[in-house]
Amino acid sequence: MNVCKWLIARGSAMLIAPVLLMPGLLQAELAHTATETEIAQAQQQDEFAQWFEEFKISASDRQLYEFLYHMPKGGDLHNHLSGSAFPDWWYRAALDEAERGYEYYTKVRIQNCLALDEHSPPYMPYYLLYRNITALEYERLNECEKSEYKPLADLSPAEINAWQNSLRLDKPTEGRHEFFETHWQRLNALFRNPHLMAEMLYQNMRAFSQEGVLYLETQISVEGLQQPSGEFFSAEEVADIYRARLAQEDALATGVEVRFQLAILRFSRSAEEDLKRSYEFIHNNPDRWVAINMVGREDNDKGHPLRFLSTLRELRRKFFGVNLSIHAGEVDEPNHHVRDTLLLGAQRIGHGVNLISDPDTLLLMRNGPYLVEINLVSNLLLEYVSDYSQHPFPEYLRLGVPVALSTDDRGMWDSQITDEFFVAVKEYDLSWPELQQLHRNSLQYAFVSDAVKQTLLDQHQTATQAFSQSIMQMGLSDNAFGAAPSAFICRTYNLCEEPTEAI
Numbered sequence: 001m002n003v004c005k006w007l008i009a010r011g012s013a014m015l016i017a018p019v020l021l022m023p024g025l026l027q028a029e030l031a032h033t034a035t036e037t038e039i040a041q042a043q044q045q046d047e048f049a050q051w052f053e054e055f056k057i058s059a060s061d062r063q064l065y066e067f068l069y070h071m072p073k074g075g076d077l078h079n080h081l082s083g084s085a086f087p088d089w090w091y092r093a094a095l096d097e098a099e100r101g102y103e104y105y106t107k108v109r110i111q112n113c114l115a116l117d118e119h120s121p122p123y124m125p126y127y128l129l130y131r132n133i134t135a136l137e138y139e140r141l142n143e144c145e146k147s148e149y150k151p152l153a154d155l156s157p158a159e160i161n162a163w164q165n166s167l168r169l170d171k172p173t174e175g176r177h178e179f180f181e182t183h184w185q186r187l188n189a190l191f192r193n194p195h196l197m198a199e200m201l202y203q204n205m206r207a208f209s210q211e212g213v214l215y216l217e218t219q220i221s222v223e224g225l226q227q228p229s230g231e232f233f234s235a236e237e238v239a240d241i242y243r244a245r246l247a248q249e250d251a252l253a254t255g256v257e258v259r260f261q262l263a264i265l266r267f268s269r270s271a272e273e274d275l276k277r278s279y280e281f282i283h284n285n286p287d288r289w290v291a292i293n294m295v296g297r298e299d300n301d302k303g304h305p306l307r308f309l310s311t312l313r314e315l316r317r318k319f320f321g322v323n324l325s326i327h328a329g330e331v332d333e334p335n336h337h338v339r340d341t342l343l344l345g346a347q348r349i350g351h352g353v354n355l356i357s358d359p360d361t362l363l364l365m366r367n368g369p370y371l372v373e374i375n376l377v378s379n380l381l382l383e384y385v386s387d388y389s390q391h392p393f394p395e396y397l398r399l400g401v402p403v404a405l406s407t408d409d410r411g412m413w414d415s416q417i418t419d420e421f422f423v424a425v426k427e428y429d430l431s432w433p434e435l436q437q438l439h440r441n442s443l444q445y446a447f448v449s450d451a452v453k454q455t456l457l458d459q460h461q462t463a464t465q466a467f468s469q470s471i472m473q474m475g476l477s478d479n480a481f482g483a484a485p486s487a488f489i490c491r492t493y494n495l496c497e498e499p500t501e502a503i
């Protein structure tokens with residue numbers, strides 16, 4: 001080490017002044033100053049951690065929710081774009097698509113137009129109300145079937161309400177089956193319009209920005225998307241539509257950094273071929289496309305993880321720069337899906353609920369390089385846990401398995417990212433340092449360059465410092481914008497009867 005730098009590093013004040021102007025020393029001096037700032041910030045965070053413990057005891061649920069809504073957050077690493085849009089966003093944006101020539105019809109009644117053996121395949125269920133089709137698909141129906149549909153633009157207020165409810169998982173009788181077998185089948189034509197999807201992306205960015213989220217890594221598809229004429233867009237054309245939407249002023253104003261994962265339907269017959277095309281696409285479009293994910297019910301054995309091992313090994317021989325974040329362990333039975341998915345090369349695991357039943361893999365992941373993306377609201381609504389005392393999240397967190405909280409399909413839960421933190425604090429009494437660890441993990445494990453990652457981490461630290469200082473000085477009420485709890489939280493915690501009080 002250069003002797004002058006050594007002296008500065010040792011804090012020799014007498015010798016610092018004469019050498020300050022020497023090239024190469026400024027950086028060392030700045031590093032020294034930054035350390036003092038860091039110590040002051042750490043002390044302030046310690047004090048705030050103590051404040052938070054007292055706050056949890058004295059605050060009402062409504063005040064806790066308000067606090068968590070405004071708390072600066074990191075990223076949402078597990079997000080399906082089509083499941084993340086709220087039904088009212090879908091409805092308004094679908095009507096706006098008329099400008100581009102997209103018109104939609106939805107099924108409002110069933111007239112038994114088809115004989116049983118004429119019924120369509122399972123992904124086009126005939127007996128499904130509020131299934132959406134394009135004008136082109138409508139024109140191809142027989143007269144009886146046409147009478148079952150109505151233009152989306154002509155729905156009565158009661159029908160609009162029912163249409164929106166058909167995309168929410170909010171009834172005690174609704175669960176995994178309703179989600180996997182009806183919600184996507186209903187959306188149908190809507191998520192085949194890339195312009196509409198790009199608009200849902202913007203709406204998500206706007207809402208996440210209001211909750212203090214800095215980064216969004218969302219799962220999309222760039223294949224199978226269509227023009228009003230039914231002609232398919234190329235993957236590159238779809239990518240350009242997303243790029244153009246992200247470049248618009250309103251999207252930039254949200255300040256949310258966005259990256260995409262491509263989702264492969266794991267049990268599909270063509271999954272290996274889909275994987276190959278998607279892998280190559282990500283390699284060729286590293287500006288925004290960063291990772292592969294595998295989606296679809298994990299209890300369908302056709303999509304078991306090791307099915308993809310040889311294909312991924314072949315792809316790794318050819319391409320660099322493609323990350324893997326894969327759903328695994330979102331299943332009731334104990335099995336080795338998480339271990340097998342790590343063998344596929346996954347850097348992050350989506351859900352990991354049954355990791356708790358695989359002790360060898362759990363030990364492997366303690367203080368390890370693999371992160372589990374935890375989705376508390378999703379796991380309850382899709383019945384992977386019967387209540388929160390069954391969820392392994394606190395065990396992972398406190399054993400040192402890297403974890404972050406994410407939203408999965410929050411549009412269908414009628415939920416937002418604050419809910420994940422609210423559940424975590426309410427059910428598992430998270431401390432302020434634990435909350436901060438979750439935020440940092442959600443940026444540290446993001447699939448972005450080191451430079452972008454550092455910028456996001458710095459942004460989060462600055463925002464957290466300002467947030468905690470402001471609350472310590474002025475209390476929560478002066479910072480609040482009147483955050484409305486989501487319908488999920490209102491239902492689950494009876495939160496909406498309680499008036500907000502100043503602290």
Ligand SMILES: [Zn+2]
Nearest residue numbers: 080327350408
């Ligand atoms: Zn998911």
